[in-house]
Amino acid sequence: MFNSVYDVIIVGAGHAGSEAAAAAANMGSKTLLITMNLQNIAQMSCNPAMGGIAKGQIVREIDALGGYSGIVSDKSAIQFKMLNKSKGPAMWSPRVQSDRMRFAEEWRMLLEQTENLDFYQEMVSGLIVENGKIAGVKTSLGLEVRAKSVVLTNGTFLNGLIHIGEKQFGGGRAGERAATGITEELVELGFESGRMKTGTPPRVDGRSLDYSKMIVQPGDDNPEKFSYSNITSSLTEQRDCHMTYTSPEVHELLKEGFDRSPMFNGRIKSIGPRYCPSIEDKINRFADKDRHQIYVEPEGWDTVEMYVNGFSTSLPEDVQYKALKSVAGFENVKFFRPGYAIEYDYFPPTQLRHTLETKLVDGLFFAGQINGTTGYEEAASQGLMAGINASLKVQEKDEFILKRDEAYIGVLVDDLITKGTEEPYRMFTSRAEYRTLLRQDNADFRLTPKGHEIGLAKDDRLQRMEQKLKKSESLITFYKKTSVKPEEINPVLEENNSSTIKQPDKIFKIYSRPNINLEDILKINDAKTFIEENKLDSEVLEQAEIQVKYAGYINKEKNNADKLQKLENISIPENFDYSKLKSMSFEAREKLSNIKPTSVSQASRISGVSPSDISVLLVYMGR
Numbered sequence: 001m002f003n004s005v006y007d008v009i010i011v012g013a014g015h016a017g018s019e020a021a022a023a024a025a026n027m028g029s030k031t032l033l034i035t036m037n038l039q040n041i042a043q044m045s046c047n048p049a050m051g052g053i054a055k056g057q058i059v060r061e062i063d064a065l066g067g068y069s070g071i072v073s074d075k076s077a078i079q080f081k082m083l084n085k086s087k088g089p090a091m092w093s094p095r096v097q098s099d100r101m102r103f104a105e106e107w108r109m110l111l112e113q114t115e116n117l118d119f120y121q122e123m124v125s126g127l128i129v130e131n132g133k134i135a136g137v138k139t140s141l142g143l144e145v146r147a148k149s150v151v152l153t154n155g156t157f158l159n160g161l162i163h164i165g166e167k168q169f170g171g172g173r174a175g176e177r178a179a180t181g182i183t184e185e186l187v188e189l190g191f192e193s194g195r196m197k198t199g200t201p202p203r204v205d206g207r208s209l210d211y212s213k214m215i216v217q218p219g220d221d222n223p224e225k226f227s228y229s230n231i232t233s234s235l236t237e238q239r240d241c242h243m244t245y246t247s248p249e250v251h252e253l254l255k256e257g258f259d260r261s262p263m264f265n266g267r268i269k270s271i272g273p274r275y276c277p278s279i280e281d282k283i284n285r286f287a288d289k290d291r292h293q294i295y296v297e298p299e300g301w302d303t304v305e306m307y308v309n310g311f312s313t314s315l316p317e318d319v320q321y322k323a324l325k326s327v328a329g330f331e332n333v334k335f336f337r338p339g340y341a342i343e344y345d346y347f348p349p350t351q352l353r354h355t356l357e358t359k360l361v362d363g364l365f366f367a368g369q370i371n372g373t374t375g376y377e378e379a380a381s382q383g384l385m386a387g388i389n390a391s392l393k394v395q396e397k398d399e400f401i402l403k404r405d406e407a408y409i410g411v412l413v414d415d416l417i418t419k420g421t422e423e424p425y426r427m428f429t430s431r432a433e434y435r436t437l438l439r440q441d442n443a444d445f446r447l448t449p450k451g452h453e454i455g456l457a458k459d460d461r462l463q464r465m466e467q468k469l470k471k472s473e474s475l476i477t478f479y480k481k482t483s484v485k486p487e488e489i490n491p492v493l494e495e496n497n498s499s500t501i502k503q504p505d506k507i508f509k510i511y512s513r514p515n516i517n518l519e520d521i522l523k524i525n526d527a528k529t530f531i532e533e534n535k536l537d538s539e540v541l542e543q544a545e546i547q548v549k550y551a552g553y554i555n556k557e558k559n560n561a562d563k564l565q566k567l568e569n570i571s572i573p574e575n576f577d578y579s580k581l582k583s584m585s586f587e588a589r590e591k592l593s594n595i596k597p598t599s600v601s602q603a604s605r606i607s608g609v610s611p612s613d614i615s616v617l618l619v620y621m622g623r
Contacts, residue, residue, distance in 0.1 A: 002032075002143070002145045002146070004030075004146075005136075005146040005147060005148065006030050006031060006032045006118075006145065006146070006147040006148070007024070007029035007030045007031065007147070007148050007149065007391065007394040007395075008020075008024040008029045008030070008031045008032070008147060008148070008149050008150070008151065008387070008390045008391055008394060009031075009032045009034060009136065009137055009145060009147040009149075009150045009151070010024070010031065010032070010033045010034070010150075010151045010153060010387070011034055011035075011124045011137060011150065011151065011152050011153060011154060011182075012034075012035055012152070012153035012154045012155055012157070012368070013033055013035035013038070013040070013041040013042065013153075014042065014043065014045075014153060014155045014368065014379060015042060015069070015368070015376045015377075015379040015380040015383065016153035016155070016367040016368030016369075016379040016380060016382055016383030016386070017033065017035065017151070017153035017367075017368070017383060018033075018041060018042045018068070018107050018111060018380070018383065019062065019067050019068065019069060019380045019381075019383035019384040019387060020151045020153060020365075020367055020383035020384065020386050020387030020390070021033040021111060021114075021117055021387065022067065022068050022110070022111060022114055022117075022387070023066075023067065023383075023384050023387030023388050023391065023456060024116075024151075024387040024388075024390055024391040025114045025115065025116040025117035026066065026114060026115075026116075026455075026456055027387075027388065027391040027392070027395075027454065027455050027456055028116065028391070028395070028455065029116060029390070029391040029394055029395070030116055030118075031116055031117050031118070032117075032118045032119075032120060032145065032147070033111070033117060033118070033119050033120070034119075034120045034121075034122060034124055034137065034139070034145070035119075035121060036121070036122070036123050036157070036172070036176065036177070036179065037121065037176060038108075038119060038121045040104070040173075040176070041104060041107055041108045041111065042072070042103065042104050042107035042108070043104055043173070044098065044100045044103055044104070044376065045155075045156070045173050045200070046198075046200050046376075047297065047307055047309055048097065048098045048099070048100040048103070048297060048298075048299050048300070048307055049095060049096060049097050049098055049297065050069065050073040050095070050096050050098055050103075050226070050376060050377065051073070051093065051094045051095035051096055051226065051377065052083065052093055052095045052377075053083060053084065053091075053093045053428060053429060054093060054408060054427040054428050054429045054431070054432075055093070055095075055375060055376075055377040055378070055427060056083070056093035056094035056095055056226075056377075056440055057093060057408045057429075057438060057439070057440045057443065058377040058378065058380075058381050058408050058409060058412070058427060059073060059094070059226050059377055059380075060094065060226060060228075060440045060443035060444075061381065061407050061408060061409050061443045061446075061447055062377075062380055062381055062384055062409075063226060063227045063228055063229070063443070063444075064228060064443040064444040064446065064447040064448045064451060064457070064465075065384060065388075065447050065448070065450065065451035065456055065457060066448075066451040066452075066456035066457035066458065066461065067380070067384045067456075068107070068110050069226075069376075069377070069380045070226035070227035070228070070229075070232075071106075071110070071226075071227045071229060071231065071232055072103060072106045072107050072110065073096050073098065073103075073226045073227075074096070074225045074226050074227050074232035074233070075102070075106045075232060076098045076099045076102040076103040076105075076106050077096040077097065077098060077099075077225075077235055078096075078097050078098065078099050078235075078238065078239040078298060078300065078301055079096065079097035079218075079219035079223075079235070079238045079239055079240070079241065080094070080095070080096050080097075080219050080220055080223035080224060080225065080234070080235055080238070081094075081095050081096075081219055081220055081223075082094055082095075082220060082224060083095055088436075088550065089439050089441060089546045089550065090429065090435040090436045090438075090439055090550075090553075091429055091435075092439070092440055092441070093429075093440060094224065094226060094440055096226065097219075097239065097241060097297060097298065098300075099299070099300035099301050100299045100300055100303075101299075101300055101303070102300065102301075120145075122139045122140060122141060122143070123139060123140040123177075123179055123180075124137045124138070124139055124140075124179070124181075124182065125138055125139060125140045125179075125180065125181035125182065126138035126181050126182065126185050127150065127182065127185055127186075127361075127364070128144060128146070129189060129361055129364075132360075132361060132362055133361065133362040133363055134147070134148075134149060134150045134361055134362065134363035134364040135147070136150070137150060140181075148363060148393075148394045149363040149364070149365065149390040149391075149393055149394055150363065150364050150365065150390075151365040151366075151367055151383070151386045151387060151390050152182070152364070152365070152366050152367070152370055153366075153367045153368045153370065153379070153383055153386075154179055154182065154368075154369075154370050155172065155344075155368055155369045155370070155379070156172050156173065156198065156342050156344040156369055157172030157173075157176075157178055157179040157344065158172075158178070158179055158182060158183050158344050158345035158346075158370065159178055159179075159180060159183055159344065159345045160172040160173075160178035160179070160342055160343070160344045161178070161342065161343045161344070162174065162340050162341070162342050163262040163267060163268055163314045163340060163341045163342070163343070164314060164316065164317060164338055164339075164340045164341075165257070165260050165261070165262070165314070165315060165316025165317065165319070166260055166262075166267075166316065167316075168262065168267065171342070172342075172344070173342075174200075174337060174340060183345045186347065189360060189361060190360050191347055191351060191358070191360060192347065192348055192351065193345050193346070193347050193348075194270075194345070194346055194347070194348060194372075194422075195269065195270035195343055195344070195345060195346070196270050196271060196272070196343070196344060196346050196369075196372060196423070196424055197268055197270040197271065197272045197341055197342065197343045197344075198272060198273060198276075198341070198342060198344075198369075198374055198424060199272060199278050199312040199313065199314055199339065199340065199341040199342070200312055200339055200340060200342075201279075201307065201308040201309065201310070201311040201312045201313060201339040202308055202311065202313075202320055202321075202324065202335055202336075202337065202338050202339045203299070203305050203306065203307060203308070203335075203336040203337050204305075204306050204308060204324075204330075204333050204334060204335055204336060205304055205305070205306070205333070205334040205335075205336060206296075206298065206304040206305065206306040207304050207334075208332050208333050208334040209296065209306065209329050209330060209332075209333065210329045210330075210331065210332070211242055211296075211329060212329075213244065213328045213329040214242035214243060214244040214296065214328065214329045215242065215243045215244070216240050216241075216242060217240060217241040217242055217243050217295065218238065218240050218241075219235070219238040219239075219240075223235045223238065228443075228444045228448070228461070228464065228465065229460075229461060229464070230460075230464065239298050239301065241295055241296060241297050241298065242295070242296040242329070243293060243294065243295050243296070244293075244294050244296065244327055244328045244329045244330070245291040245292065245293060245294060245327070245328065246279070246291050246292045246294060246311075246327060247290070247291055247326065247327070247328075248290050248291075249326050250323050250324075250326045250327055251283050251290070253319070253322050253323040253326055254279060254280055254283055254313075254315065254319065254323045255283065256319065257280075257315045257316055257318075257319030257323075258280065258284075258315075260315070260316050260319070261280055261314065261315050262314050262341065263278065263280060263281065263314055263341065264280070264284075268314070268341060268343060269343075270343050271422060271423040271424070272341070272423070272424065273374045273423065273424040273426060274423055274424075275426050275428075276312065276374065276426070277312070278312045278313050278314060278341070279292070279310070279311050279312060279313050280313060280314075280315060292310060293310055294308060294309070294310045294311055294327060295308075295309035295310055296308060296309075296329075297309050305336055308324070308339075311324065311339065312339055313339040313341075314339065314340055314341030315339075317335070317338035320335075320338050320339055321333075321335060321338075344369070345370075346369060346370055346371065346372045347366060347370055347371065347372075348372065348420050348421070349366070349371040349372055349416035349417050349420060349421065350416075350417060350418075350419075350420040350594065350595050352366060352371070352416070352417045353417065353598075354399075354401045354413060354414070354417060354598065355385070355386075355389035355393075355399045355400070355401060356371075356382060356385055356386040356389060356413065357386075357389060357390075357393070359596070363390075363393060365386040365389065365390050366386070367379070367382035367383045367385070367386035367387075368382055368383060369424075371416055371425075372416070372420075372421040372422075372423075372424060372425055373412075373416070373421075373424065373425045373426070374424035374425065374426050375426055375427070377427070378412060378425065378426065378427055381408075381409045381412060382412070382413070384409075385400070385402075385409065385413060388400045388454060388456065392454065397454075400450075400454055401413075402447075402450075403565075403568065404432070404433065404434065405434045405437055405438075405557075405561035405564070405565075406438075406446060406447070406450075407438060407443075407446060407447060408427060408432055408438055411427070411431055411432045411438075412425075412427055412431075414602065414605065415431060417595070418595065418597065418602055418605045418606055419605065419606065419607050420607075433560075434557050434560070434561055436550060436553045436554055436557045437554065437557050437558065437561065439546070441539075441542060441543055441546060442543065442546075444461075444464075444465045444468070445465065445468075445469055448461055448462055448465040449462065449465070468539060468540060468543070471534065471536055471540045472540050472543040472544050472547070474534070475530070475531070475534075475536060475540060475541075475544040476508070476544050476547050476548065478507075478527075478530050479506070479507045479508040479511055479527075479544070479548060480506060480507075480508045481506070482506065482507050482526055482527070482530075483504040483505060483506055483507070484504065484505065484506075484507055484510060484524050484526070484527075485504050486500065486501050486502060486503065486504070488524060488525070489501065489505075489510060489524065492516075492520050492523050492524075493510075493516075495520075496515045496516060496520065497515065498513055498515050498516060507521065507524060507526075507527060508548055511545070511548045511549070512548050512549055512551065514549070517545075518541055518545055564601060565601075567599065567600045567601035567604065568599050568600075568601040568602075569599070570599060570600040570601075570618075570621065571598060571599050572596075572597055572598060572599060572600065572603065572617075572621075574596060574598075576596075578592045578593045579593070580620075581616055581617065581620055583616045584613045584616045584617070585608075585610065585613055587608045587609075588606075588608060588609045588610065588613040591606050591607070591608050591609060592606065592609065592617075600614065600617060600618065600621075603617060
């Protein structure tokens with residue numbers, strides 16, 4: 001059946017697997033995507049949404065590099081919101097509510113139209129490893145498919161175990177069987193494995209809800225979009241979400257089932273996501289709060305199915321139903337399916353290189369929840385990076401790595417392989433020390449040239465980005481060179497309670513004042529004329545405004561990044577013997593020996609390695 005050797009095999013077709021397959025194939029590698037069910041490609045197993053705090057930045061970065069998550073999100077969106085708009089632009093985070101069925105359909109259509117990509121439906125039950133190098137995969141039917149590199153993106157399917165109250169059964173998702181065999185083989189090869197858990201809330205019939213008792217949560221008045229490409233457009237129509245609250249009565253009803261909860265009676269032994277806890281965990285941990293927010297999110301344009309965000313649970317279904325009926329607006333609720341928790345195998349990511357290739361097996365890559373992360377966006381970005389590097393490895397080209405000051409994706413990968421994780425890892429803006437540089441609005445400036453260089457972002461992407469950059473820079477130059485007279489600007493300044501000027505001043509300086517916005521600048525004749533004559537769109541105007549208002553912060557972060565880059569440039573040989581450094585702490589020697597950092601900068605970020613340990617290392621290396 002498979003009479004040739006593939007360049008890249010992708011195992012699993014979730015968010016990580018889909019991005020990995022698209023990247024490898026689009027870069028010219030002969031690629032095979034194997035999944036247990038081709039009907040569930042890019043399934044949104046949990047909430048029907050993409051983006052959010054820091055996650056929206058990741059989707060923009062994937063798009064800027066030439067990935068597909070942004071395009072699919074735009075094509076299947078039913079609502080758009082820019083979160084944190086009241087804060088500085090480093091915190092602005094785009095988010096879309098998605099049509100679950102259309103999201104999966106759009107992904108499948110894009111993948112089927114991708115050259116160099118084959119599909120096969122079956123469970124991969126083992127790996128073919130020869131002399132420490134990957135050589136292919138084995139399926140549950142006994143087929144052997146040969147490949148030069150393999151990317152594992154198994155999600156929650158590795159020995160997946162679903163919990164609903166006292167009931168537990170094997171499965172990778174509700175209604176789908178677990179994947180077996182791979183964990184055992186990897187452990188036999190010397191990999192360390194662990195268990196994690198995640199959960200999902202009940203889905204309900206929207207026709208049974210009373211929305212008049214809830215608070216409407218509309219989308220933005222002027223919705224934007226995720227993708228920088230011109231093949232998608234902003235929404236002209238949107239669907240509302242709604243918000244309601246739990247109550248002390250709801251909490252008491254839930255507590256009645258705690259003795260039957262797998263989370264509290266010891267049946268679940270693994271750790272769940274700290275920042276997305278189950279409703280029973282919230283009640284237990286935040287006992288002082290008498291209510292928690294519940295968001296009612298439509299699953300699509302045409303379906304009546306609703307996602308009850310904030311009510312993730314593994315309690316028995318009768319307890320879930322009884323408690324949810326006591327939530328305002330849910331008095332007559334009808335369940336489509338109960339919530340559940342799922343435990344699955346993962347492999348601590350300190351066993352990986354920055355390329356997401358494993359240190360133990362040459363040509364084998366891990367991406368997504370197998371690395372201990374949670375979230376579609378985190379998984380998709382890892383899939384993209386693994387697919388890129390698997391393809392580059394086969395083509396015998398230089399590896400592709402993003403640094404912490406270049407992308408949230410760089411922060412994510414570096415955090416995982418340097419620090420590891422013992423609980424499901426989720427991206428936050430606070431994890432990035434250079435978040436003023438890593439804004440959602442400039443992801444194309446940062447990454448499209450890089451994506452184009454490796455053959456992923458197409459020519460039209462690069463040209464579009466260069467045109468936008470050129471226009472933004474020309475507008476900023478205009479602001480810096482052009483002065484405005486007191487008589488023209490003072491009335492505007494007085495309106496905004498800003499101090500007036502006594503002599504002509506540069507527009508850049510006026511614009512940099514916190515209480516002056518674009519609307520005020522457009523009252524200056526020269527500025528309005530320049531913008532109109534050059535036909536500058538909202539993207540360019542917003543980009544220029546950010547560059548003007550945050551110039552000081554941006555320059556400061558750039559300087560800090562440049563200083564850190566000096567340590568990044570001091571590489572550490574792979575076979576470096578840390579046991580010789582007797583002046584270094586035992587913990588530091590142990591962790592450095594296990595993780596094998598590639599640079600002094602990476603070594604400094606490892607938990608348990610102190611500044612004095614780094615000083616010892618630098619002295620030993622003659623620095």
